[in-house]
Amino acid sequence: MTVSPTPRLVPPPFEPIRPTDAQVDTRLRQILKRDSAVVGEMASLDRLMLMLTRSCDLRCSYCMVDLTEDAFGTDHPGHPDDRVFGGPVPVPPLGDMGEDTLRRCIDWLMTSTRDKLEVQMFGGEPARRWEHVVGVMRYAVGHPQRRGRELMFLFTTNGVQLSPERLAEIADLPVMIQFSLDGDLQGSRFRRGHLLDVSAALEAMQDAVGWLNDSGVRWFMNATLPPSAGGEVMDRYAWARSVGVPALQVNYATGMMWKPPQVTSFLDGVQEMLHHHDADPGEMLLFNWNNQADPVPLCGDIIVDVDGRIYQVGALFHERRFPVLKRSYELGSLDDALPFTGTRLSLLELWARTKQELAADRKGLETFLQNIRLGAAFDLVTRATKARLGRDPGDRF
Numbered sequence: 007m008t009v010s011p012t013p014r015l016v017p018p019p020f021e022p023i024r025p026t027d028a029q030v031d032t033r034l035r036q037i038l039k040r041d042s043a044v045v046g047e048m049a050s051l052d053r054l055m056l057m058l059t060r061s062c063d064l065r066c067s068y069c070m071v072d073l074t075e076d077a078f079g080t081d082h083p084g085h086p087d088d089r090v091f092g093g094p095v096p097v098p099p100l101g102d103m104g105e106d107t108l109r110r111c112i113d114w115l116m117t118s119t120r121d122k123l124e125v126q127m128f129g130g131e132p133a134r135r136w137e138h139v140v141g142v143m144r145y146a147v148g149h150p151q152r153r154g155r156e157l158m159f160l161f162t163t164n165g166v167q168l169s170p171e172r173l174a175e176i177a178d179l180p181v182m183i184q185f186s187l188d189g190d191l192q193g194s195r196f197r198r199g200h201l202l203d204v205s206a207a208l209e210a211m212q213d214a215v216g217w218l219n220d221s222g223v224r225w226f227m228n229a230t231l232p233p234s235a236g237g238e239v240m241d242r243y244a245w246a247r248s249v250g251v252p253a254l255q256v257n258y259a260t261g262m263m264w265k266p267p268q269v270t271s272f273l274d275g276v277q278e279m280l281h282h283h284d285a286d287p288g289e290m291l292l293f294n295w296n297n298q299a300d301p302v303p304l305c306g307d308i309i310v311d312v313d314g315r316i317y318q319v320g321a322l323f324h325e326r327r328f329p330v331l332k333r334s335y336e337l338g339s340l341d342d343a344l345p346f347t348g349t350r351l352s353l354l355e356l357w358a359r360t361k362q363e364l365a366a367d368r369k370g371l372e373t374f375l376q377n378i379r380l381g382a383a384f385d386l387v388t389r390a391t392k393a394r395l396g397r398d399p400g401d402r403f
């Protein structure tokens with residue numbers, strides 16, 4: 007994106023924390039037993055993710071969603087599509103989520119018994135169906151069953167379809183934009199153009215950073231690092247600071263195997279970032295301080311697909327790598343009138359189903375386990391760094 011080199015940021019000297027395998031396994035067991043800290047039994051929040059479309063302007067090399075441009079712009083009828091489970095391997099339903107299905111999703115979320123509600127727009131690139139992004143938010147805000155409850159929208163986007171006019175259209179809504187960015191030109195090598203040339207896409211993303219900062223809409227940069235960029239945490243952090251990103255969340259890509267040196271580089275980089283930010287936060291918030299996320303592949307969130315089927319979200323964000331998980335991660339459909347609160351699976355149950363489903367795919371199961379162990383290690387080093395810096399009790403190990 008920006009052609010000028012990103013200034014290098016150097017953290018104060020520190021000794022990196024390197025958890026042992028036994029410590030990681032213990033932490034993973036604790037997390038599974040505790041269940042999702044965000045949407046689990048003890049949480050006050052219910053969140054619903056919406057698969058608006060499988061169309062996207064880009065094809066990022068680390069993206070595991072089964073993207074397609076077939077039937078883009080056509081609304082799926084919104085009832086379970088027989089073709090999805092009609093063959094030996096599940097296939098995605100074609101078309102986008104229609105207005106009626108979007109409304110039924112919100113009607114379902116509003117049956118939640120919880121005090122806080124959140125809707126996350128996901129894809130593909132949700133902004134490819136902009137009218138639906140705006141329509142579903144307006145419908146939810148004025149919903150008769152909302153009963154004054156706190157409501158938030160999280161809008162996941164690659165930014166290519168944003169414009170000052172579009173941002174002005176949603177500026178009055180309680181929305182937070184999760185802008186998926188990979189930093190400078192070197193970091194953005196994982197971005198692949200598809201519907202438009204990659205340099206045009208990167209330029210559009212760069213423009214969007216400025217428009218967002220001028221718009222008053224809350225936003226943060228979500229940086230997902232694949233294994234080959236495991237050592238680039240500080241690059242993403244420095245770039246974010248150099249272009250005026252207001253808040254940053256660093257994540258790791260899943261569905262691929264991380265080699266031990268890549269894991270070490272990533273975890274050391276996370277600690278460098280935390281140490282630097284502790285000493286010099288500048289104007290930027292770092293969401294990783296409050297890292298309560300589930301180990302990514304076993305995310306506790308649920309999602310509605312374009313055909314109204316309800317899944318644990320890993321079924322869709324891993325659908326190219328682990329299509330077989332779809333069947334065991336399916337919870338029903340909007341047609342089933344399920345209760346909202348309590349329909350999701352616990353992380354323990356999800357892990358049990360994953361092991362069963364991937365039993366015949368040794369490499370796949372190894373990758374999955376390695377990915378959730380990385381999530382546990384990420385959690386451990388974050389908590390231990392916080393404890394070391396006196397930011398909160400955290401975990402010492």
Ligand code: SF4
Binds near residue numbers: 064065069071131163
């Ligand atoms: S922008 Fe998002 S949905 Fe599109 S290819 Fe990249 S990761 Fe996948």
